[in-house]
Amino acid sequence: MVERDAGTTEGKAGITRRRFTLGVLVASLLGAAGSVLTLLKVLSPEKQGGGYVTTIRPGDRLVYARGGETGVTVRASSMKVGDAVLVYPSSKASNPANLVQLIRLKETDLKPPTNIGLTDQGFVAYSAICTHLGCTVSWVENQKSPDASYTECFCHNSIFDPARGAKVMGGPAPIPLAQIGVKVTGEGALIFTSDFTGPIGPQV
Numbered sequence: 001m002v003e004r005d006a007g008t009t010e011g012k013a014g015i016t017r018r019r020f021t022l023g024v025l026v027a028s029l030l031g032a033a034g035s036v037l038t039l040l041k042v043l044s045p046e047k048q049g050g051g052y053v054t055t056i057r058p059g060d061r062l063v064y065a066r067g068g069e070t071g072v073t074v075r076a077s078s079m080k081v082g083d084a085v086l087v088y089p090s091s092k093a094s095n096p097a098n099l100v101q102l103i104r105l106k107e108t109d110l111k112p113p114t115n116i117g118l119t120d121q122g123f124v125a126y127s128a129i130c131t132h133l134g135c136t137v138s139w140v141e142n143q144k145s146p147d148a149s150y151t152e153c154f155c156h157n158s159i160f161d162p163a164r165g166a167k168v169m170g171g172p173a174p175i176p177l178a179q180i181g182v183k184v185t186g187e188g189a190l191i192f193t194s195d196f197t198g199p200i201g202p203q204v
């Protein structure tokens with residue numbers, strides 16, 4: 001009886017030791033995996049969804065992405081209320097995930113969920129990549145009534161309201177276009193002031 005008790009105690013001690021060792025091993029492996037993930041996060045740009053990775057950083061200058069002025073700095077004075085243009089951050093046009101639609105609206109027309117703190121003098125900017133399947137969005141201008149203008153993706157007719165955080169007004173796009181901060185500098189140029197507020201690219 002005494003010997004059996006001793007054996008049982010020894011057996012329990014052995015199991016406890018093995019469990020402890022296994023626990024330490026698992027904890028070490030988890031710790032190592034965490035370190036690797038942290039390292040990967042530091043080394044690679046932030047993933048924004050749909051496989052699109054943007055490299056826009058605060059302070060990047062906005063330049064025209066289309067037309068005869070491609071690559072030229074966008075100046076606030078060149079856009080009136082109701083205008084919209086496609087832009088890239090300067091020297092980063094090779095990354096299509098960086099394409100942005102810059103719009104000028106009446107400041108008083110900008111309503112939540114637009115992040116007003118990320119706008120300046122009526123300038124508001126959103127990712128130009130449709131959240132449905134990734135086509136480039138277009139501007140549908142209403143010249144008689146600029147505040148009735150809107151953003152549309154002609155691939156499958158998703159419509160976004162630029163005055164209200166680019167929320168989806170129609171079509172298959174599942175979520176709004178992500179907003180990005182812009183501001184007018186003392187010299188009248190436009191620069192980015194933030195990262196995108198949400199995921200960019202297709203979300204289906």
Ligand code: FES
Nearest residue numbers: 130132133153156
């Ligand atoms: S890709 Fe834009 S609506 Fe389908």
